[in-house]
Amino acid sequence: MIIARTIEALQEAKKTLQGSIGFVPTMGALHHGHLSLIRQAREENDHLIVSIFVNPTQFLEGEDLDSYPRREEADTRICELAGVDILFMPSIDQMYEADELCIGAPAVRGYILEGEKRPGHFDGMLQVVMKLLNLSGAANAYFGKKDAQQLALITQMVKNYFMDVNIIPCEIVRDDNGLALSSRNVYLEGDEKNRALCLSRSLKRASKMVMAGELDVEAIKKEMLEVLKEADTVEYVAIVDREFNALEKIEIGNTIILVAAWVGKPRLIDNLWI
Template identity: 60%
Template sequence: MEIIKSPDALKAALKATQGSVGFVPTMGALHIGHKTLIQAAREANDIVVVSIFVNPTQFLAGEDLESYPRRKEADEKICSLAGVDYLFYPDVSDMYGEDEVSLIAPDVRGYILEGTSRPGHFSGVLTVVNKLLNIVRPDRAYFGRKDAQQLMLIQTMVKNLFMDVEIVPCHTVRDSDGLALSSRNAYLSADERGEALKISRALTKASHLVGKGVLESDRLYAEMLAVLEPLEVEHVAIVNRAFTPLDTVEVGNTIILVEAVVGTTRLLDNVWI
């Protein structure tokens, strides 16, 4: 595995290779969920590139930019063992200059749900993903379904900007207790982790109800909120794949999402139906 910091050096290295390129962009603090993305890229491509970059433009004032988990040595070992060919590890100065050109998230879908509580967050996400895709120019890029709104917006960006890359969604990976894996789970105390399990339990409850024929969104909201009590719930939403709210679940075209704050940690999870 070769570790590269410079965008130009990575572009030059990839230009000298042959075959398909799979790309997994991350912010580090890698876990099993990231490993499944890397494995999917490894299985389908000749070359695998992973980036680790804690992107400052997607953090709002007062958020955890400085305290975001950073585990450089462990991340490098995980990538090496997973068969990564190139680990891209740029500094902020490598990725951003002064008087930057930036992307702006869509006026509606970029400012609903998580975008309501974090206005401007998705503009930062789209800007850095666009930069990374332009550097790597992969055939395929891999993203987790856990961040469903982010995934949808990246797919929208690729379509709207006529970008020649396939965005590959990958299933959410959960711990044995059902908690969706996230780098921010490291912030949770033992008691908070127990409370956080209410998120996956609420989604499981909704899935079971849908399986029994309960399709009315209002009924599902009520049942889920009862399970989530007393968490600080930012949103519970039932939308189609284009993120249009649904009054009735459309099996095969629905995502049920939860965003909640546990202690000081904001957690996201969802289920695709």
């Protein structure tokens, strides 16, 4: 495995690759969710590039940029064992200039739900993802469905800017108890780990209601909020279509149910695709 810490080193390393490239961008602190993306990309492409970059432009003031989990040695070993060809770990100076062009999230879908609670977050996320996709030269790039709104906006960016890369959605990976895997789960302490399960339990409740024939959005939200009382703060429960338009009735095959809540220190998100 080649470790590239500069753009020049990445470009030189790419010259050794012949065939299709799969790409998995991450912020490190790799867990089994990341590993599932890496394995799928490894299986579906001739070569694999993984990036680790904690992107400062997508963190808001007061968020956990400085304390975000960083485990370079462990992450490097994981990538090596997983068959990664190139691990790209640039510095901030490599990725950003003092005064540069910016990418703006769309005026509607970029400023609802996560965009409303974290204004400007998606601008920074799209900015770095565009850079990384261009640098990777990948045919296929892999993103988890857990960040559903992020996935939708990246897909839109690729379409709007005519970028020559396929965005591959990958299923949410959960622990044995049903908690969606996240690097921020390490912040959970004591009973918070059990209380955090209320997010996935609320989605299970919604799923059972839909399977029983309940399609009314408000009725489903009401039941979910009952389950979510174990959280410290519920930021939103939303039921939208794949284009992130609000729904009054569940549309089978075209619905995402999303939840965001605080449990202890971390802000957690989860969702269900129906």
